[in-house]
Amino acid sequence: MHLPSALMRSIAIRVGTAAGVAALTLGLAASPTPAHDHDDVRTPTLTGFASLPAQTYVPASDPSGAALGTAPINGVVPPFADQPVQGFSGIVRGGGGAYEVLSDNGFGAKANSADYALRVQRLAPVFRTGAIDVLGGFHLTDPDGKVPFPLTRPDRVLTGADFDVESITRAVDGTYWIGDEFGPFLLHFDRTGRLLSAPVSLPGVFAPENPYLAGGTPNLGGSKGFEGMAISPDGRYLYPLLEGTVTGDPAGALRMYEFDLRAGAYSGKRWTYQLDSPAHAIGDAIAVDANRFLVIERDGGQGDAALVKKIYLADRRDRDRDGALDKTLVVDLLNIANPKRLGGFGPVFRFPFTTIEDVIVLDDKTIAVLNDNNYPSSSGRTPGLPDNNEFITIRLPKSLHPDGRTLR
Template sequence: MGVSVLTLAFAAPSASAHGSFGQATLTGWAMLPAATFVSASDPSGGLLGGTPSNGITPPFDDQPVQGFSGIVKNGDGTFDVISDNGYGNKANSGDFVLRIHRVFPDYAKKTVDVVGGINLTDPNGYVSWALTRKDRVLTGADFDIESIQRLSDGTYWIGDEFGPYLLHFDRAGRLMQAPISLPGVRAPENPEGNPNLNSSKGFEGMAQSPDGRTLYPLLEGTVAGDPAGALRFNEFDLVHQRYTGTIYTYQLEDPSNSIGDAIAVDDDRFLIIERDQGQGATAKLKRIYLADKRDRNRDGKMDKTLVADLMNLADPRHLGGTSNVFTFPFQTIEDVVILDDRTLGVVNDNNFPFSSGRTAGQPDNDEFITIRLTDNLHADKRFLH
């Protein structure tokens, strides 16, 4: 193993004086209804106590198609999206099966079709602790998956929050090796104990370098002892299967905010969703930043440029409603993908059936939107096909 270079550097948060793009424009809107289920699947929601939420009463006869927390572009109009741990925590999600869904948003019809999917499993016993199901189908009590990248060989790398772990699956959803821990960081759900990261604050975003040799998993929360709002953006060498020790710092606008996703634009720049905890009328900050790891101003943090304010999207064609301004007022917005050099796809995690950011008292649907930026990203061409 070579000597790694530690570049973890922190500084006190500075005032938000970032450069920015202009007002982005909504160019497409499609919706998957909240009450969408995997047909002929296993019952789910039995650990929710039968308590109604937003007019929905569990348990369910089948698995909900919900909680989209990571996205991969397939190049044919479809996308692979992952459902997270299910219902919010380890204790209530043991009957929620972890799954990669394949979906097709039709922006002309404003609909989203679920065209396939695979369950995530560990048939070869790479997980050393007891799983919830004896058949080794993975559930939301085993892992909380929140980010995904697919390599050129068709295998998937998925970021988890319970470890936090990196998980490597083949194209059929079978775990290929033991979960990989992040050195020096443990969540409360980690069986090794001594946590220094809060629950649900693990690998919320994960980028892949243009050459496919490096992953960049980004923590959602601050590790104990680090400055408030400072998030560790880690570097993982796929060739040697190890963390390099290089860590960059993404600084939240407010320590109470969270990130929702992180993807690469080129070797140095990343698109990162940052959001507050509000929904509906209380939603204020839902943004996409361009973060540069080169740290041009030498303040110890990634440089940030505002790319899109998701609470202030121009909608001159009234694709998303009757107003000239479209808002994306969801508590959790956890998917961003580059469609072309000026167009992004963005998807919310609807936390079915708990979130109601669009209409009070009604469960949020999964909304797929496309937005046109005012400037080119000048992204690496390998991300544009």
């Protein structure tokens, strides 16, 4: 049945207030199981599990999902009275045990996301209870008119019809650089989400949604722009990674570029990340040190049909001289040891989601991974039900030896 507006607001308030108070009482953003308890692990091991209910909304926000129709999707009936807290596609530390997580363009396409306001959500996982606190967040806006092409909203709050934001880093000065897939563009925002300069185009590469295409032929697939973006440990360079292959490049070859923040321009250097299969996609890319990156690679399956959900350590030094970043498997997200049965799951934990788009290094042997739940469309955990937003921590058997500056 159709979820009435009052009920959806009630759900959002319950998640954002009552559950949050209980979680805070037990300890805000409690750490996962201490690392020293797992120093002898021989296989990647689940050490923390927290989940945010799929039907979590920003209280008293704008209606959304009008272009989704009115038929149930995984048991949820659109449109929605508020903005869903969903679609996590990038993560940075937020301080005090919290994290800032980037929601993507909304409902999966430019045509159906004009009523989704682009937003950075502030979250705190509470591993003692398995809950995730929503502590607020901020919209991405362009009040100063930096975007030279027309926007959807007259108040210049950016929407999923304007940009498809999929990756985020924080610069040394505290501002944010965000990677977009529609251009693809690089977008620079201040600490409140205000756009600081015009979108930076990628020379010679155009997605079908690019507003400057002007009837030309795109050479990149739709929404296949900057899915991942790392920042160098010294804060000088961005390393945006395309999700799709540029026309004319070998099948499954993805370009990684270098953008010099000091010069405000691309340096001209680029590398290749080679997918295991051209049918795969990447979900995120972050720096471990000056030369190595963690990259999520996945297939398009979910649930029992999910076969490839992996995180690789990719090295741009190309020691085997094959022309691509060297890849070393770090963790198979479909085969994680779970000896403590965290989350109520069995001894082998699977992260079987269509899109897994967030990874962050917590210490030399621990990473955190989040899914993009594509609300309300994905149902990888339970068929017929919309996926929750899950936040897991994984203890690795070997140290990543990260540059300490990437842990700040």
